[in-house]
Amino acid sequence: MTKILIVNPNTTASMTDTIGAAARAVAAAGTEISAVTSTMGPVSIEGYYDEAFAVPGLIQALMNAPDADAGIIACFDDTGLDAARSVARFPVVGICEAALVTAGQIAKRIAIVTTLPRSIVPLEELVRRYGFAERVQVTACDVAVLDLEKPGSGAEAKLEAEIARALDKGAEAVVLGCAGMADLPQKLSRKFGVPVVDGVAAAVKQAEALAGLKLTTSRRGSYASPGAKRYDGLLAPFAPKSLD
Amino acid sequence: MTKILIVNPNTTASMTDTIGAAARAVAAAGTEISAVTSTMGPVSIEGYYDEAFAVPGLIQALMNAPDADAGIIACFDDTGLDAARSVARFPVVGICEAALVTAGQIAKRIAIVTTLPRSIVPLEELVRRYGFAERVQVTACDVAVLDLEKPGSGAEAKLEAEIARALDKGAEAVVLGCAGMADLPQKLSRKFGVPVVDGVAAAVKQAEALAGLKLTTSRRGSYASPGAKRYDGLLAPFAPKSLD
Amino acid sequence: MTKILIVNPNTTASMTDTIGAAARAVAAAGTEISAVTSTMGPVSIEGYYDEAFAVPGLIQALMNAPDADAGIIACFDDTGLDAARSVARFPVVGICEAALVTAGQIAKRIAIVTTLPRSIVPLEELVRRYGFAERVQVTACDVAVLDLEKPGSGAEAKLEAEIARALDKGAEAVVLGCAGMADLPQKLSRKFGVPVVDGVAAAVKQAEALAGLKLTTSRRGSYASPGAKRYDGLLAPFAPKSLD
Amino acid sequence: MTKILIVNPNTTASMTDTIGAAARAVAAAGTEISAVTSTMGPVSIEGYYDEAFAVPGLIQALMNAPDADAGIIACFDDTGLDAARSVARFPVVGICEAALVTAGQIAKRIAIVTTLPRSIVPLEELVRRYGFAERVQVTACDVAVLDLEKPGSGAEAKLEAEIARALDKGAEAVVLGCAGMADLPQKLSRKFGVPVVDGVAAAVKQAEALAGLKLTTSRRGSYASPGAKRYDGLLAPFAPKSLD
Amino acid sequence: MTKILIVNPNTTASMTDTIGAAARAVAAAGTEISAVTSTMGPVSIEGYYDEAFAVPGLIQALMNAPDADAGIIACFDDTGLDAARSVARFPVVGICEAALVTAGQIAKRIAIVTTLPRSIVPLEELVRRYGFAERVQVTACDVAVLDLEKPGSGAEAKLEAEIARALDKGAEAVVLGCAGMADLPQKLSRKFGVPVVDGVAAAVKQAEALAGLKLTTSRRGSYASPGAKRYDGLLAPFAPKSLD
Amino acid sequence: MTKILIVNPNTTASMTDTIGAAARAVAAAGTEISAVTSTMGPVSIEGYYDEAFAVPGLIQALMNAPDADAGIIACFDDTGLDAARSVARFPVVGICEAALVTAGQIAKRIAIVTTLPRSIVPLEELVRRYGFAERVQVTACDVAVLDLEKPGSGAEAKLEAEIARALDKGAEAVVLGCAGMADLPQKLSRKFGVPVVDGVAAAVKQAEALAGLKLTTSRRGSYASPGAKRYDGLLAPFAPKSLD
Structure with a gap:
């Protein structure tokens, strides 16, 4: 056990x-x-x-x-x-480190899609410390963390639009950049046909x-x-x- | 299963x-x-x-x-x-990538101890590609791979001496840099009091x-x-x- | 004012x-x-x-x-x-950032001498974030912070020995890596003939x-x-x- | 004095x-x-x-x-x-080094807006030597240095347009990349609502x-x-x- | 001889x-x-x-x-x-290393234009190992290698369009990223007015x-x-x- | 011609x-x-x-x-x-860039041996700009440039001692870091059994x-x-x- x-x-x-x-x-x-x-x-x-x-x-x-x-x-x-x-x-x-080392074993170029723009630079600093700076782009879908839980907030549509943009720029796998997105990876992976990694899992x-x-x-x-x-x-x- | x-x-x-x-x-x-x-x-x-x-x-x-x-x-x-x-x-x-991402979650500074000196640069290139260049030192104990299996070769003593040198230089955890060392991590970890990671495991x-x-x-x-x-x-x- | x-x-x-x-x-x-x-x-x-x-x-x-x-x-x-x-x-x-940008305008290669060895890696991470990784070596004199204030602790002698070692390795200026050393820069600068920068100042x-x-x-x-x-x-x- | x-x-x-x-x-x-x-x-x-x-x-x-x-x-x-x-x-x-270390203490991501495109690469090399490569984008407004002083040259409008583009790309502060712009920071800072740093000051x-x-x-x-x-x-x- | x-x-x-x-x-x-x-x-x-x-x-x-x-x-x-x-x-x-060291002596910013998108990341890894990561952008014209030899494939037009894009993004010289393009450098150099380097030559x-x-x-x-x-x-x- | x-x-x-x-x-x-x-x-x-x-x-x-x-x-x-x-x-x-790109095609780890210690940092900056920072160590034999031409100066013995030290630290090839050493590569290459590259040649x-x-x-x-x-x-x- x-x-x-x-x-x-x-x-x-x-x-x-x-x-x-x-x-x-x-x-x-x-x-x-x-x-x-x-x-x-x-x-x-x-x-x-x-x-x-x-x-x-x-x-x-x-x-x-x-x-x-x-x-x-x-x-x-x-x-x-x-x-x-x-x-x-x-x-x-x-969960960020875990998601990166996991995604890094199934793809070379990775996009982290997080919530608010203000989190981009803190995450870029983390990504650099973990040694992934050359492989990862960090982007934000401009959704507040707690709005992820609110059905009518349009959060999921914004997240999907941002994932699409990241794939266009060359991402080969996606990491969901917030613990509040932990229920979404399978659905998104099916939709976009690429691995989608949730940090909690x-x-x-x-x-x-x-x-x-x-x-x-x-x-x-x-x-x-x-x-x-x-x-x-x-x-x-x-x-x-x-x-x- | x-x-x-x-x-x-x-x-x-x-x-x-x-x-x-x-x-x-x-x-x-x-x-x-x-x-x-x-x-x-x-x-x-x-x-x-x-x-x-x-x-x-x-x-x-x-x-x-x-x-x-x-x-x-x-x-x-x-x-x-x-x-x-x-x-x-x-x-x-x-097994190199697996060992590094594992060791990287329990220590900041890591030593890879490999077999022959000629493998140092190829491993340094790998370490760099995996994003660990700032955290890892690669060193060799000057033992041929197949000598690891020969009881009288003195291989283990050479390996231990090299680990001791790496710890002196600031390593906080050790990664064994050859699949042929897969039987040694527990013993070495006990001896040196630091995490010792085997790539196969x-x-x-x-x-x-x-x-x-x-x-x-x-x-x-x-x-x-x-x-x-x-x-x-x-x-x-x-x-x-x-x-x- | x-x-x-x-x-x-x-x-x-x-x-x-x-x-x-x-x-x-x-x-x-x-x-x-x-x-x-x-x-x-x-x-x-x-x-x-x-x-x-x-x-x-x-x-x-x-x-x-x-x-x-x-x-x-x-x-x-x-x-x-x-x-x-x-x-x-x-x-x-x-005070770390201030000391580095100051020292960086009067020398190319800089040594930070801090207190305990456990602070070396955190400071190396800071140095990297500030863009000084190629120019700075971080070293420790193995003195606890509060011992800097205790007259009989031998702290100052240890600090001086570590500065001497850093200069031997090519440092052109010294940064004192603890606010508790704020009273020492002039004295040390005279002794070693190089700029010594205190972060508080x-x-x-x-x-x-x-x-x-x-x-x-x-x-x-x-x-x-x-x-x-x-x-x-x-x-x-x-x-x-x-x-x- | x-x-x-x-x-x-x-x-x-x-x-x-x-x-x-x-x-x-x-x-x-x-x-x-x-x-x-x-x-x-x-x-x-x-x-x-x-x-x-x-x-x-x-x-x-x-x-x-x-x-x-x-x-x-x-x-x-x-x-x-x-x-x-x-x-x-x-x-x-x-003045470049001074501007960067100043801007670096009030913002994480910085744009240098310089005069002619041919100066972009020399400045990028400088930025890298100063350790700011990960934090700075260098861009040019395509104005000759001496035109900055000529009232009817349209220089200021071009400079402002380039600053707007840099902010769109994530800059949090602006550094003016020519000594001939030394009279402009207050005005530009008010206009764009971000810190604008002149190297001379x-x-x-x-x-x-x-x-x-x-x-x-x-x-x-x-x-x-x-x-x-x-x-x-x-x-x-x-x-x-x-x-x- | x-x-x-x-x-x-x-x-x-x-x-x-x-x-x-x-x-x-x-x-x-x-x-x-x-x-x-x-x-x-x-x-x-x-x-x-x-x-x-x-x-x-x-x-x-x-x-x-x-x-x-x-x-x-x-x-x-x-x-x-x-x-x-x-x-x-x-x-x-x-031929990649030779092309880069050659182009690097006549230009600061270089574009490699290769064939298929799947080659971009392998080439970026090579570029990094050769020390050119800060100076080179790798891009693909989406032409299969053997199509370069087929007259009606439209390969050359695609290649030229990709070169034009790379120059717009700041490239100062172009490296042709496939041995199958070895017959094209003079023609392309004349057309675009920049040095075009073929790896074989x-x-x-x-x-x-x-x-x-x-x-x-x-x-x-x-x-x-x-x-x-x-x-x-x-x-x-x-x-x-x-x-x- | x-x-x-x-x-x-x-x-x-x-x-x-x-x-x-x-x-x-x-x-x-x-x-x-x-x-x-x-x-x-x-x-x-x-x-x-x-x-x-x-x-x-x-x-x-x-x-x-x-x-x-x-x-x-x-x-x-x-x-x-x-x-x-x-x-x-x-x-x-x-001649520095030429020597590095030449040595870089026959060895992975390179030592530059120059004249005076004050030249070490300027050369390290050059090495970094040329993309060789991870592969090159710069060292000095502490001989003034014009002493290289003076028979009784002991210059050559100092140079050889420094080369020996560099090879001990892992250099695989040597680059002579001064145009005044242009007459020495063959002799040194024979003596040390490694490629020795003169920048002029x-x-x-x-x-x-x-x-x-x-x-x-x-x-x-x-x-x-x-x-x-x-x-x-x-x-x-x-x-x-x-x-x-």
Whole structure:
């Protein structure tokens, strides 16, 4: 039995439901998915500011979970991923990184279609850090995250139009750039005749992979456990404890 | 049931045994591993020339397999990977790419330790293509591939010495740069206290991931199916057929 | 009169004193420096985890200040810089970025000497984002941040030894990679005969520059003001308000 | 009192007037601006050939100045900047580099709008050397440098049209790519609602910054003082003297 | 007398004739051109799969030649170039690499116009490996290789239209991206008023250069001669022999 | 008959003799070499300042030559190459670029061994612009340019020691990084058993190549002919004339 903990780092429970369903739909027979919603921070994550304030709630959710073999952060900005890896007792997967490494094994040129234009540059920076800058174009369909869930918002039509444009420019596969699109890949893949990768599903498989290989985050160098020290004020409870 | 076909693109059957065992050791409950040996080409792959002559046998093995949900090319040069992806009816995973995307989710700085110095530059070119140039150092322990299987060759001591040097230079995780090292990761990980990733094991998990997501190679652009045309001479049987 | 607000994003007031003194020592005649200490989060920032938890306190300090013409974040990781730029009513300067653009105008090859080895990779990522990857080597003297203030800690000797090593490897100028070293540049510059740049001092000048040019953060694209939305739990007070 | 020497490396005195006025408009209270015109070389600098022949006059102007705390080269190609840094007794600022480091602290994506198309590639090479290749697009409004000063030339309309195109393609801030545009930033910034950076103004602030920090060019490595040697012919007077 | 062996790695003899004629048209007085057709593999090379199967025939042709001072591989993908260099007794030139280094000495921005869209990404990967990524755009005129030889195919009009588009986007010189276009450069250069470089002609000159300098492939590192070993099956005859 | 004009851009005639001899030793049967010495500027070129003052004399020598089919600039910094290309009536070859493209066709990893340490960074910048940054290490043997000609200076021993170090670090071929080393490649190649490339010889072959292909510098974009305009003072004679 492999236990995977998925944290939705925004506080919108209905999005957690979409995410959990998408995760369970692809989980292997022996995998148990637990999807939790952050209890503090923004209702949706759009841009650098929201990102920064989603981290404490995300870390809290990761640390409070009873136990897990791997964790997933279900926001396409891979919000707080480095901090989470530094402290979690299990490997942690980001849905953007997972989607890219997956798409990168079935296509050379990839389009990420995200929600708002303001997310383009943050995602381009992420894509560069992950080493995909030469292979990926990032584009936005100009839909707010929470509108993805609203039937009459026209969100899906905008998304499809943007995918069509990306394919015209040479994309060979599409990555959906928001956890809130986790219910759409099969439908879109059939429509456009190319692989469409959802980060949540991809992350479940990467989490199963790391757990199955019994690999966890290196404690040497960048991800060394934070040294025990005092934290002040509101965030005092998050202070790293001495590890022994 | 997920069927994974692993092709050892060199013709040394004992190495296929090592590879198959390493694959089965990490395969999920519902995964069936089939490991086959190429029947034409070099007994080991060391450098550009051997690589080029391993491809026809590799393709033959991939095409002749009765059926599979995913394929793996078990040579760390990812020999023939692009050609294989262009024609296989299922997704194809390379063990170098699989090892890097796995290690990249648990460490920032990675060392690949390969066999002969002549493989360093070909691997550096691969690392660059996969987008890991800024994170990976490639180094060689100066052991011939087939000596990895010879008890008295001192191969393992040389490998360990090279790993120690790489960690001193800042590596946070180690990737074993030859399919013939597939039996060593646990032992080395315990010894050095860092994650040690074997490409064969990593590739099994990436193959399970792609198969589990029902994703296969995009036929748009780079990996378009080869057009039907005549091939001449010895290689005539490899000519692409009309697909319909 | 130009008002510059410097936020020390860790909660150690004695370090704020060092920072404030270094800032005042280089401020122009018409510049008023106000140095404040974050009231929530870690007592020192060492690695990804501490960084993430320093951001809320930093933002609070930036937003609560009565008014300012420019702001400075006085941690060499440029912690929270993008989030701060998205909401502050004035331009915000990071001390790492300021130090690099300053050193880059007086030398081609630059060494950043920071505190702990775990900070090397985060700083290398920052250096790359700022476009200095080809010109900068990052190195650590293996001193904890708060030990910089302890007379008997041997911190200064370790720092000097690391600078000597960096010059041997071709550095033409040195950047001090921690706000806690803000009192040392003149002394070290005299000792080694090369320019030594402290980020706090450099940032004061960049802040004066932006304020003097009446430039502030673009609201188009990446740094668009966060849309008004609900934040939940402990962090609810940080929710972006409607701007009008 | 900070003395800043600005050299216009072309021989057009009316452009020096524009430059001087733009500089004085942003100079700090204690800064004295001295703007001089080169006495030898091209009347305007457009492309590699003009650039090469502007350097001797530029160096002469820098060396003949009685004294200064910092120098500025007021041509957007940063003509002769490395040579100037090697010999000037004070730090030397280039207006392209100054504009980029300034714009880079208030926006992620930047457009440089220059004069003639032939300057695009030289500027792209400069942008790459300064580390901004991933963040900057260079574009030309197809106006000759000296036409910027001619009222009926339609230059300003062309410049505005090019800025509009650059913003459409995602620029978040604009850098004016010619010293002859130094009188336009405020007007353009108001019109387009984004930061518009003029290199001359930006350079004054960077010069004040370096002078205020008492930093000067490193003499170690790239910018080592030229060794004393004979120069022949017309250029004999420029021979480096023994320094002692 | 310099003997240059050109291998057409596809099996279409009429294309070898075009290639041979183009080579002889530019060969120096003392150069003897020998153009041979591969006897095994694809009739044309379009994409990764064809490429892989062209290599054995190519190597056979290079090794069977009585003697030569330099060799040329006349396929724009530089198919098998690294393998060929590892074993040939003379230097080996690829027509893509030769065309790029030639065009790069007469222009800064270069367009490669190739045949089918599926070749764009493989060529972009080659361009990157050769260090030209920042200077080259790769584009396709959507003509099958063998249609270049068919009078009524409209191939030339499509090629010209694509060249016009590339010049509009800033190309300063054009490289013809297929050996089958070797008869067109003069005509196209006259029509468009820019340098047009054919890889076959360029390669003849690079081959003359290497032969004239008595330089041959380094045997240290990447191109070390393949060690003697057994090859099995159909490809047994290609096994590297002991070199002494 | 191909006429190649080689300009030594420093004013030391004895070095021109060495250069001319090296050029004639490799020139093809039908090539006529004319080697001229600049009449104005530095006696040797070491660093950015000397470089800048070598350009006018170099251009003068290129323009005054009666006629030529190709030109060569015989300084390893490729001093003034872009300016020369903009105005010369024939293609112009730089010896650094020529050496790199030559070495790059016979080896993957290359060491440039130059004279003084101050030249390392300027050459690294050149290497990067030419696209060889990932393949080349630049190193200096700490010998002044003119000492290369002095028998008792120990220059050759220092050069050999530096070559040995570069090979230890993985270089597969060596490029001699100064025109004053043009007499040494054969001897060094025999001694170290690797290809040793001299830029002057390599440039002769590239010049023959361009002339043989009847290619000359593109006038579209970067290398557009300088527009006619006034130059003032000492350099007035260099003003570009109207071309028609």
